[in-house]
Amino acid sequence: MRVLLAGATGAIGLPLLSALAAAGHETIAIIRDPAKRRLVEERGALPVIADVMDRDGLLRAVDGHPADVVMHQATALRDASPRLRPDDPTLALRDKGTEQLLRAARLVGARRFVTQSLITGYGYRDHGDRILTEDDVFGLHVGNVGDLVADSSVATERQVFTADGIEGIALRYGMFYGRNAFSDMFADLMRKRAPVLPRGRTGTTCFIHVNDAAAAAVAAMEHGRAGQAYNIVDDQPTSWRDFLTTVARTHGTPRPVVTPRWLIRLAVPYLGCLMIDTTMRISHAKATRDLGWTPAYRNLREGLAAG
Ligand SMILES: NC(=O)c1ccc[n+]([C@@H]2O[C@H](COP(=O)([O-])OP(=O)(O)OC[C@H]3O[C@@H](n4cnc5c(N)ncnc54)[C@H](OP(=O)(O)O)[C@@H]3O)[C@@H](O)[C@H]2O)c1
Numbered sequence: 001m002r003v004l005l006a007g008a009t010g011a012i013g014l015p016l017l018s019a020l021a022a023a024g025h026e027t028i029a030i031i032r033d034p035a036k037r038r039l040v041e042e043r044g045a046l047p048v049i050a051d052v053m054d055r056d057g058l059l060r061a062v063d064g065h066p067a068d069v070v071m072h073q074a075t076a077l078r079d080a081s082p083r084l085r086p087d088d089p090t091l092a093l094r095d096k097g098t099e100q101l102l103r104a105a106r107l108v109g110a111r112r113f114v115t116q117s118l119i120t121g122y123g124y125r126d127h128g129d130r131i132l133t134e135d136d137v138f139g140l141h142v143g144n145v146g147d148l149v150a151d152s153s154v155a156t157e158r159q160v161f162t163a164d165g166i167e168g169i170a171l172r173y174g175m176f177y178g179r180n181a182f183s184d185m186f187a188d189l190m191r192k193r194a195p196v197l198p199r200g201r202t203g204t205t206c207f208i209h210v211n212d213a214a215a216a217a218v219a220a221m222e223h224g225r226a227g228q229a230y231n232i233v234d235d236q237p238t239s240w241r242d243f244l245t246t247v248a249r250t251h252g253t254p255r256p257v258v259t260p261r262w263l264i265r266l267a268v269p270y271l272g273c274l275m276i277d278t279t280m281r282i283s284h285a286k287a288t289r290d291l292g293w294t295p296a297y298r299n300l301r302e303g304l305a306a307g
Contacts, residue, residue: 002026003069003071004065005029005045006101008029008040009040019214020218027046030050031050032051046065058104069113070114072115076088091151113168115160115170121139121140123141123146125278132280133286134172134231138172139154144269146273170228173208174206174232176210181210196256198240199260203277204238204279205238205279206282216230234295234299235299236298237280
């Protein structure tokens, strides 16, 4: 298949380019920075230069590049404010960005659209021991800043599921770890001795290695059912305390600096509701059944130990 990919230079984008090439697909990679051409060319893709948020520029750039599938893997979490405001660029990429990429899909003749969604759409709260599946309520409002992220996940999913003439598929990813992902990001913070670990009990969430996330995207593109969402997580939920101590060990950084919970909530409210308030266990059984996908790494320790 010919794939038009947004987010090709990111933590998931780069392994995804390699996975697409290995599976025999041709990729047209939307990149913003011409200096990153080589990064995508080395992985077998054809770069086109455009910003997803610039509608006219995007349509001009992709015109003349027919594709079967569009994949939306663009986020801007590195530019997020710690307070997470409604004008956050990643929220816009999920809402307006999806709208623009759907226009691009129509222009290039793509009939399938795979979008990046997030497990936190199930709601930033303690879900207890219940194992969440795709049948659970998605986009749950719980009255904290995470509601903005849940809304944006719903926004991208709803658009691709309801677009005329398009087979929309959403991948509800766990937290990314691996090269350039959350694990590297937190390792950098721990090297700077930045306070990252809330005192006391932390929440538990589900992670996914970026290579496994990329493999799931290829499988979804090839075998996903139209109008369906798939949870893409590994087999064993991990607490944030375990995440940070495992990252410190595997990356050889100082141990995480413990911080009062109130300070985390005050200084970085989004991380507070993610790392303190949210506990979720998620099943990937549907992805395994429909897509024939299983994570190569059963848990974070295994994935980080593998390098
Ligand atoms: N599920 C999760 O846990 C999850 C989800 C997303 C991100 N993250 C994590 O958050 C951290 C930072 O993530 P990030 O969002 O900065 O990811 P990232 O790894 O930097 O990738 C973002 C990708 O989107 C592209 N992009 C952003 N805005 C764009 C626009 N307007 N038009 C076209 N392309 C655009 C970027 O292109 P450029 O190269 O031009 O910047 C890049 O290719 C990483 O650790 C990542 O793992 C986690």
